[in-house]
Amino acid sequence: MGTAINPPDTPHAIAPATRRRGRLQLILILLLTVGPMVLATGMYKLKFWVPESRSYHGEMIGNGQSRAALGVATDEQRWQLLVTAPQGCAADCQQLVYLARQLQIGLGRDASRASHGLAVAQPVSADYAAKLQLEYPQLQRYTLDLPTYAQGAEGNGAAQLWIIDPHGNLVLRYGPGVNGKDVLNDLRHLLKLSNIG
Known part of the structure; x- marks a missing residue:
């Protein structure tokens, strides 16, 4: 079966x-x-x-330019407030140098995350050099390569203040008449968002 x-x-x-x-x-x-x-x-x-609105006060540099595009050679590893003066450090430049130092101090406990510097194409006067040595002991000084600066800065020859990140990238640019409180707010905001520097 x-x-x-x-x-x-x-x-x-x-x-x-x-x-x-x-x-x-x-x-x-x-x-x-x-x-x-x-x-x-x-x-x-x-x-x-x-969006048309913005939360920063300077001119944003969003094209990937680095500090080298300004004609400044340095390997600074912190955020930097850099004053550039292609025509010599006259009154507007000196005001920006003073502002850069005050901004770094204004960062309070984050002051060690930033530095301030001056890049000039022409030597400063002897009197101002002595003042810088006495009153600005932490100011980093650089020589500004004028042909490189003329191509990269797109400025009008006036002194300018730059915020540069720890990788050397240009972030924001300000002219001589800038309000220090606005720059400080921008810098604090950048430091708050940043894990570097």
Whole structure:
């Protein structure tokens, strides 16, 4: 007497509605993960939906320029308040040098995360050099390479104050008449957001 062999169970075919729902879920997951990156890249590259308001007071340098583009050679590893003076350090330059020192002091407990410097294309006067040595002992002094500065700074020849990150990237630029409180707010904000320097 033979026994009947039952054929093995065949897998049930997936219903078309279930298959559609699975595909829709996969598409939604991809859109949620990749979509924001594509949107952000598009906003950056094509400059759309960019808010008009801003929280900083200086001119943002967002083109990847480094301190070397200003014609200043240094390996400073902290945030830096750098005053550049292509025409010599006259009254507006001297005011910015004073402001840079006051800003560093104004950082309080974060003062060690920043430095202040002066880059000039021409030597300063003997009187001002003596004053710098006496009153600004921590001021770093550099020679400004004028041809490089003329190409990279896009300035009008006036003294300027720059905020430079610890990697040497130019972040913000200010002219001679800048309000010190605004620069201090910008610098504090950058230090708060930064894990470097």
